[in-house]
Amino acid sequence: MMESKPLRADARRNRVKVLQAAETVFAAKGTSAPTEEVAREAGVGVGTVFRHFPTKEALLEAVLHERLHRFVDEAEAVAAQNSADPGAAFFSFLTSWVEMSSAKTAYFEALSAAGVHVEFARHEIGVRLFEALGMLLGRAQRAGAVRSDLVVGELVPVIIGTAKAAEHVGADEALRDRIIMVLFDGLRPPASHH
Numbered sequence: 208m209m210e211s212k213p214l215r216a217d218a219r220r221n222r223v224k225v226l227q228a229a230e231t232v233f234a235a236k237g238t239s240a241p242t243e244e245v246a247r248e249a250g251v252g253v254g255t256v257f258r259h260f261p262t263k264e265a266l267l268e269a270v271l272h273e274r275l276h277r278f279v280d281e282a283e284a285v286a287a288q289n290s291a292d293p294g295a296a297f298f299s300f301l302t303s304w305v306e307m308s309s310a311k312t313a314y315f316e317a318l319s320a321a322g323v324h325v326e327f328a329r330h331e332i333g334v335r336l337f338e339a340l341g342m343l344l345g346r347a348q349r350a351g352a353v354r355s356d357l358v359v360g361e362l363v364p365v366i367i368g369t370a371k372a373a374e375h376v377g378a379d380e381a382l383r384d385r386i387i388m389v390l391f392d393g394l395r396p397p398a399s400h401h
Contacts, residue, residue, distance in 0.1 A: 221249070229249075281303070296347070297343045297344065298352075355396070357394060
């Protein structure tokens with residue numbers, strides 16, 4: 208069967224082009240943007256898109272998976288750096304997570320509406336993210352930048368809530384940044400609230 212063979216080099220390049228184009232189109236126009244627009248952006252025929260991703264949901268799931276993989280790679284890179292300022296590294300990473308999460312929510316909602324359930328928390332990618340987050344949190348706590356009673360399992364809902372709040376204010380960047388700062392203040396030790 209042809210499916211069991213690895214993709215030819217040109218097919219691999221086309222798949223990457225389609226994924227990059229889909230991410231660009233969905234970021235600009237939302238996840239309901241037509242597949243034809245993704246094909247146009249990628250410079251390929253719509254048949255090429257459907258050969259790699261037989262349904263719109265398969266394409267959305269692949270884009271989400273790529274984004275999450277890149278994000279986890281970034282989390283692991285930040286965790287591996289052993290920053291001179293663990294608190295700054297922790298909060299900077301959380302800010303990028305909030306920004307990524309608000310975009311990711313649109314993918315999850317589109318997939319959910321289509322009846323596709325994507326469970327990443329139990330997958331290898333979720334495990335890797337929790338490990339990197341645990342390292343960053345532990346360092347920030349030892350540096351006194353984050354309250355000592357916080358655990359990773361509590362941090363995740365805080366991030367999700369912060370991402371929802373950031374998404375809610377839309378394009379008002381000053382308000383979004385202020386909301387993130389206020390919510391992050393709750394993660395700091397009580398003595399450092401100003």
